[in-house]
Amino acid sequence: MKIAVDVMSGDNAPAEIIKGCIKALETCSAKLILVGQKPLIKQELQKYKYNKNMIEIVDCKEVITMEDSPVNAIRTKKDSSMVVGLNLVKNKEADGFVSAGNTGALLSGGTLLVGRIKGVQRPALPVLLPTKKGYTLLIDCGANMDSKASYLQQFAHIGTIYMQEFMDIKKPKVGLINVGVEEEKGNSLTKETFALLKEDKKIRFIGNIEAREISNGKADILVCDAFVGNVVLKFMEGFGSWIFSILKTEFKRSLKTKIAALIMKDGINNLKNKFYYSDKGGAPLLGIKGIVIKTHGNAKEAEICSTILQAESFAKNELIEKLTKNFQ
Amino acid sequence: MKIAVDVMSGDNAPAEIIKGCIKALETCSAKLILVGQKPLIKQELQKYKYNKNMIEIVDCKEVITMEDSPVNAIRTKKDSSMVVGLNLVKNKEADGFVSAGNTGALLSGGTLLVGRIKGVQRPALPVLLPTKKGYTLLIDCGANMDSKASYLQQFAHIGTIYMQEFMDIKKPKVGLINVGVEEEKGNSLTKETFALLKEDKKIRFIGNIEAREISNGKADILVCDAFVGNVVLKFMEGFGSWIFSILKTEFKRSLKTKIAALIMKDGINNLKNKFYYSDKGGAPLLGIKGIVIKTHGNAKEAEICSTILQAESFAKNELIEKLTKNFQ
Known part of the structure; x- marks a missing residue:
């Protein structure tokens, strides 16, 4: 090999x-x-x-x-x-x-x-996103900026195989990123995709996942078009960095807070390691x-x-x- | 009145x-x-x-x-x-x-x-999003799930008037949320919108803003379709809550970290107040x-x-x- x-x-x-x-x-x-x-x-x-x-x-x-x-x-x-x-x-x-x-x-x-x-129909670029429960596969994060519902349905299949084989999840839960949980919510792409996923026997579809719930890790796979996936991924990076920079400023404010920073060093590192993980490989083109x-x-x-x-x-x-x- | x-x-x-x-x-x-x-x-x-x-x-x-x-x-x-x-x-x-x-x-x-x-053509629902520099108007966050480039161009106008009148910014900078800074990046909607905004003399267009840069506050107004705006807004809420919950856990870990929490109380409140602000009003349908x-x-x-x-x-x-x- x-x-x-x-x-x-x-x-x-x-x-x-x-x-x-x-x-x-x-x-x-x-x-x-x-x-x-x-x-x-x-x-x-x-x-x-x-x-x-x-x-x-x-x-x-x-x-x-x-x-x-x-x-x-x-x-x-x-x-x-x-x-x-x-x-x-x-x-x-x-x-x-x-x-x-x-x-x-x-x-x-x-x-x-x-x-x-x-x-x-189209290959996808998925990324493992950190969540409360571990990692959720966000698919697609970069390959298809203008997606069709049938592409997204295939991404659900690709994601399912990926999570079964490499994250050892037997029946991975598939969610669709949306602006509300109800079936009728969303744009025309998510409405059409919902209809396809609902009827798809090959996957375990659990419905729409609101962006507010992404970090909760309810789904093992989150399906979306690459524009939305890329925005989620990059916004998380930017917003996360900002929060860390505010924390840093607050910890540097006085002698007392610097002592607090010393005490919290491991805790803050635990937090950082959740987001800046380097042990999960890269994003495969599947x-x-x-x-x-x-x-x-x-x-x-x-x-x-x-x-x-x-x-x-x-x-x-x-x-x-x-x-x-x-x-x- | x-x-x-x-x-x-x-x-x-x-x-x-x-x-x-x-x-x-x-x-x-x-x-x-x-x-x-x-x-x-x-x-x-x-x-x-x-x-x-x-x-x-x-x-x-x-x-x-x-x-x-x-x-x-x-x-x-x-x-x-x-x-x-x-x-x-x-x-x-x-x-x-x-x-x-x-x-x-x-x-x-x-x-x-x-x-x-x-x-x-379509009213929009903008929300003020906290950033490093203050607040950026994210428009649209909820009204138009399937937008056209001409709607987004109008949102840039509506946002400009809003930021001029109520945030006292004379020539507010308009950015377009996208997956890259280059003109040719994005989906068909952002490509078309870029072309319209670039030629629009009524606004101060500064180009594409990658999601990674949203929190940096480079633009006073961020134009996007409501699906993307809603995802950004809600993901920020959910992801932010998760980070706070991790911090809480880390601060509660031992007697020492509890003391650190006491020292950092004001600092953590400063951080919270940046995201859970209640003094900026609501989201107007404009x-x-x-x-x-x-x-x-x-x-x-x-x-x-x-x-x-x-x-x-x-x-x-x-x-x-x-x-x-x-x-x-």
Whole structure:
């Protein structure tokens, strides 16, 4: 088994990406294919001791940047780490591909180069969202800005398989993000989607989930279009950071509050760890014929490592085969 | 000047609503028309000392509940406090109407009974959202679940007038909630809206605002469709409550952390007050030919009072006339 890693993309490339690869080798049994500029990679690898049989390098000259136009970059930068990595998956030379690069380019590339699973209308990009009870899969968070009800219904299936296989939930509860709990609430997309999910025997639909209830973790899977999912995800990050910054200010106000801050250090860290988790891997593009996972642009060692392990686990557990079977 | 108040609607009706009315009389110069079941109102009013010339009662028998279907309730419950109150505004017997009742019914009733301002395609329900810098007007948060770009453009105008008149911002900055800052990002609605706002000389458009940036307060007005606005607003409430509950748990963990909690009491209250503000009034339905304001269903004295004062201020400052002029 081989997992390819885009060593050139992301804010901390290549140093942290390679550090994450070395870390991953401590536990994973798959070989890693480091995709990027060979001289740079070789130089970076000299810092570490590792089993040389477990790392291959695939050389390429270009990098897709965050500023590149997604579809254009995939079409023109044929020798970029991202395109080369995606082609390794397409040609079955790698069992998975991890990248911290340009999300749009990875989504376009995943769909255009690796290709959709037969029967899947649109692949989705789900993210595990922290909640009171653990994690809820928010699907879709980035792939389809203008969705149809039938796409969302397929996301419910994809999410169900994902949560069964990787979060060990036998009958995961599917909720639909909406502005009210009643069936008739929402926009035309959610009303149509509700009607489809209600009749769908393959999933366990529990109805509409108001945004106020998202953090309560009532549903294991929350279905929404990518615009709404992306807004929820990013607003949570921004709003969360703001709350932490207010707390910081309040804790720094006086000598007394600084003492309180010392006492509360573990507590505040518990809180932070709930939101800034790096052990849950990245966001896989699900619905394509290979394993392609996006990690945060600012991912460091821990997150790169957990995403590689996630890719390995997907490959071992035959996620693509299971998804393919569902849509047959 | 007269402001009508729906005394029968909301979780805390009629006691807290009437308490809020009495409180408002301390500062406002408008007379209040209490709309609801007369015997109940008279009984409640006995608890207070107030200038009897400043309160009128308009009797009605029915109440629209939270469970009622909005349009249906407006059509059939003609003698409900909400319909009677809206008709007072329609017939110019009141200069404004405040209700903590069924949002959908108030929106339908406001549009159907009071009627749209000429030129306004759809009225909007904006809410002031707390940010690092103060407050940002999130428009729309509840009125139009399936919006068109031309509606959103009008919301930018309505929001601009609102922030100029009531938040004293001369040239309020308008942002469009989106999934990225670049013009080409988003769904078809935001792409079309961007094109309209960019060319609009009447407003100060500063471009797309990513959800991650909402809490930073870069824009004075954030334009979005009601589905997205409602999700942002409600998710903030739910997520905020969760963070507070985690903090509470952490502060209760041991004797030491309880002492830290005592030290941090003011700080935590500062944080809470940023999110649970009751002094900013309610959410006005803007774009109709009268002043109609929705307060939280669980509003108590302070919020009812500030919403009445808000209605009075709208009337004094001729908000409806200014909006009418914009759309001429």
